[in-house]
Amino acid sequence: xxxxxxxxxxxxxxxxxxxxxxxxxxxxxxxxxxxxxxxxxxxxxxxxxxxxxxxxxxxxxxxxxxxxxxxxxxxxxxxxxxxxxxxxxxxxxxxxxxxxxxxxxxxxxxxxxxxxxxxxxxxxxxxxxxxxxxxxxxxxxxxxxxxxxxxxxxxxxxxxxxxxxxxxxxxxxxxxxxxxxxxxxxxxxxxxxxxxxxxxxxxxxxxxxxxxxxxxxxxxxxxxxxxxxxxxxxxxxxxxxxxxxxxxxxxxxxxxxxxxxxxxxxxxxxxxxxxxxxxxxxxxxxxxxxxxxxxxxxxxxxxxxxxxxxxxxxxxxxxxxxxxxxxxxxxxxx
Amino acid sequence: xxxxxxxxxxxxxxxxxxxxxxxxxxxxxxxxxxxxxxxxxxxxxxxxxxxxxxxxxxxxxxxxxxxxxxxxxxxxxxxxxxxxxxxxxxxxxxxxxxxxxxxxxxxxxxxxxxxxxxxxxxxxxxxxxxxxxxxxxxxxxxxxxxxxxxxxxxxxxxxxxxxxxxxxxxxxxxxxxxxxxxxxxxxxxxxxxxxxxxxxxxxxxxxxxxxxxxxxxxxxxxxxxxxxxxxxxxxxxxxxxxxxxxxxxxxxxxxxxxxxxxxxxxxxxxxxxxxxxxxxxxxxxxxxxxxxxxxxxxxxxxxxx
Numbered sequence: 001x002x003x004x005x006x007x008x009x010x011x012x013x014x015x016x017x018x019x020x021x022x023x024x025x026x027x028x029x030x031x032x033x034x035x036x037x038x039x040x041x042x043x044x045x046x047x048x049x050x051x052x053x054x055x056x057x058x059x060x061x062x063x064x065x066x067x068x069x070x071x072x073x074x075x076x077x078x079x080x081x082x083x084x085x086x087x088x089x090x091x092x093x094x095x096x097x098x099x100x101x102x103x104x105x106x107x108x109x110x111x112x113x114x115x116x117x118x119x120x121x122x123x124x125x126x127x128x129x130x131x132x133x134x135x136x137x138x139x140x141x142x143x144x145x146x147x148x149x150x151x152x153x154x155x156x157x158x159x160x161x162x163x164x165x166x167x168x169x170x171x172x173x174x175x176x177x178x179x180x181x182x183x184x185x186x187x188x189x190x191x192x193x194x195x196x197x198x199x200x201x202x203x204x205x206x207x208x209x210x211x212x213x214x215x216x217x218x219x220x221x222x223x224x225x226x227x228x229x230x231x232x233x234x235x236x237x238x239x240x241x242x243x244x245x246x247x248x249x250x251x252x253x254x255x256x257x258x259x260x261x262x263x264x265x266x267x268x269x270x271x272x273x274x275x276x277x278x279x280x281x282x283x284x285x286x287x288x289x290x291x292x293x294x295x296x297x298x299x300x301x302x303x304x305x306x307x308x309x310x311x312x313x314x315x316x317x318x319x320x321x322x323x324x325x326x327x328x329x330x331x332x333x334x
Numbered sequence: 335x336x337x338x339x340x341x342x343x344x345x346x347x348x349x350x351x352x353x354x355x356x357x358x359x360x361x362x363x364x365x366x367x368x369x370x371x372x373x374x375x376x377x378x379x380x381x382x383x384x385x386x387x388x389x390x391x392x393x394x395x396x397x398x399x400x401x402x403x404x405x406x407x408x409x410x411x412x413x414x415x416x417x418x419x420x421x422x423x424x425x426x427x428x429x430x431x432x433x434x435x436x437x438x439x440x441x442x443x444x445x446x447x448x449x450x451x452x453x454x455x456x457x458x459x460x461x462x463x464x465x466x467x468x469x470x471x472x473x474x475x476x477x478x479x480x481x482x483x484x485x486x487x488x489x490x491x492x493x494x495x496x497x498x499x500x501x502x503x504x505x506x507x508x509x510x511x512x513x514x515x516x517x518x519x520x521x522x523x524x525x526x527x528x529x530x531x532x533x534x535x536x537x538x539x540x541x542x543x544x545x546x547x548x549x550x551x552x553x554x555x556x557x558x559x560x561x562x563x564x565x566x567x568x569x570x571x572x573x574x575x576x577x578x579x580x581x582x583x584x585x586x587x588x589x590x591x592x593x594x595x596x597x598x599x600x601x602x603x604x605x606x607x608x609x610x611x612x613x614x615x616x617x618x619x620x621x622x623x624x625x626x627x628x629x630x631x632x633x634x635x636x637x638x639x
Contacts, residue, residue: 067431114628120430121373125566126627129620132563136620140613253559257438264435299454300446307446310439315424318432 007189021272028177032170039290041169045241047282048176049234054263054274055183056230060223061260062268063196065203066116070127071259073134074228076251077104078235080138083150083245092162097236104232105225112221119206128253135251149246152239164240172241179237183230187271190226199223203269231259265313267322276321281306341599344475349592350585351481354488357584358543359561360568361495361577362536368575369512369532370426375437376417377565378558379444380537384410384544385553386452392459399459399549403487406545407538414537418530426529441558448555458552480549491542492581495535499577508532512575540565560616567623573633583634590618 010018031044053071061068081100085091091099111130118126139147159166164175190196198219201209210216239245258281266277288302317324363377374380387409388402395401417440425436468478499505510518511528519525544553551557568587572579594611601607626633 129623133617133620136617300449303446307439307443314432314436318428
């Protein structure tokens with residue numbers, strides 16, 4: 001009960017923030033009722049997916065300060081668990097979802113134990129290495145389709161809520177929106193929780209945290225498992241939403257980095273940071289890609305613009321957009 | 335039995351020659367990392383630009399690919415300096431996260447600029463005094479001249495860098511900056527300029543490695559990531575900041591990539607399944623990185639961390 005109360009307690013934010021957040025939440029709820037193109041709908045679903053990825057990353061990467069660049073391996077585990085179970089044994093999405101999350105969390109414990117003996121750059125590169133190894137394994141494992149990936153068969157009648165197969169996109173939108181709000185409230189609890197405070201003290205100064213009796217290794221592993229569960233859940237959804245998964249798609253380094261990037265661009269270590277980051281980057285990437293990708297000779301221009309923004313943000317405001325907002329506010333109150 | 339021996343020694347020789355080039359690729363990364371503790375994700379892209387520099391010099395000017403080496407070195411120096419002064423200088427002030435993403439943004443930027451300018455098609459060199467020539471050393475043992483030359487020239491580049499760092503004043507300044515930046519500043523060493531020098535040197539060595547590599551490895555804009563990972567592994571294995579370490583670790587990584595053909599030779603002899611290991615060619619490299627970082631973070635010859 002106490003935990004539930006703390007999950008809905010946003011009182012440490014300024015009142016304007018809460019009103020903006022409510023307005024955005026209301027906007028998200030009614031979005032499918034407004035006139036929109038199917039491209040806009042797909043972009044919104046992607047925005048929600050990346051927000052949840054980013055929220056997950058934020059637990060370990062933002063609050064814990066451990067830059068994880070290997071999240072794609074858990075997207076892969078979640079997506080493949082759902083797809084394989086659906087194809088081979090006809091298991092509905094809602095049953096394979098927790099199994100996929102469980103498998104991903106088990107794997108995160110196995111590699112998290114040695115991984116968290118590393119710090120800083122070394123940790124970041126090692127997460128890339130583990131992710132790439134798993135991708136190689138998946139690409140050559142014929143049971144799960146190898147490099148060609150898997151195709152989820154259609155179940156006939158639609159809408160099918162058990163296997164989440166729909167003709168209209170707004171069903172997917174609302175399912176993802178549900179994940180989004182659960183994630184948001186969970187994270188709101190997380191940042192007030194014991195582990196949340198432990199992580200922040202580890203980020204500030206690990207030696208001091210240890211001297212205060214925090215088992216920093218174990219706290220990091222726990223936070224890493226939470227991050228993994230988030231990411232694997234969206235991975236499972238991704239498999240059903242796309243009907244088609246392949247290792248290059250769900251397990252590439254680009255995805256790992258994109259996840260971390262959105263969280264960082266918005267502001268790592270803040271509750272709304274990953275959401276802001278996804279809200280900026282996903283539409284930008286999609287629309288720029290659609291504008292420039294169609295024109296010959298301009299392939300890659302969208303990514304050049306995108307890369308420039310990343311570099312500028314990293315060089316001048318490493319705390320991201322949220323940091324920028326905080327700084328402006330502090331200046332005004334002076 | 336005879337055949338097994340030949341197959342394995344073939345794989346070993348191929349591994350050693352590739353390894354020298356890998357060592358040179360990693361050298362730039364180890365210099366940059368050793369001096370200022372910054373991970374350069376764009377390292378593979380520097381290599382890619384070096385490869386294109388070598389390729390374009392050879393094809394546009396219609397000269398031998400070997401002429402491309404100094405051109406690539408100059409391009410690498412300029413690239414390193416531009417990156418340092420326009421981006422890395424600012425990144426150094428921020429936290430680790432900012433450094434990781436800043437250089438990642440650089441990687442994305444260079445890769446897509448290359449994609450726009452050069453197109454996505456893989457390109458390779460077809461002419462030159464070395465291309466296509468090979469000599470036979472023993473029964474079944476053929477050594478391609480391009481690879482041999484790449485190995486030998488890599489060794490020369492290693493020797494040159496070693497001399498520069500250990501026997502010249504500027505090199506000693508660089509080493510001092512790497513050991514303790516603040517103390518070096520008190521001694522009157524311009525550490526800011528030393529950082530820039532490290533980037534120039536790193537860019538030059540990796541571009542030369544690229545120009546050597548392009549003789550026998552097709553280049554496309556996405557070639558960088560694989561080499562970034564190989565370079566990270568080599569640096570981790572050799573120890574961050576160690577030059578002889580990078581050379582030796584390069585050889586070891588070259589061998590790792592040739593585990594698959596070695597296994598094939600043994601598998602034929604033992605009558606087991608052949609060929610399945612080729613898919614995991616690079617997994618060995620990644621796995622090695624992981625294991626080294628966990629069990630021996632200092633690497634073989636590391637003096638930092």
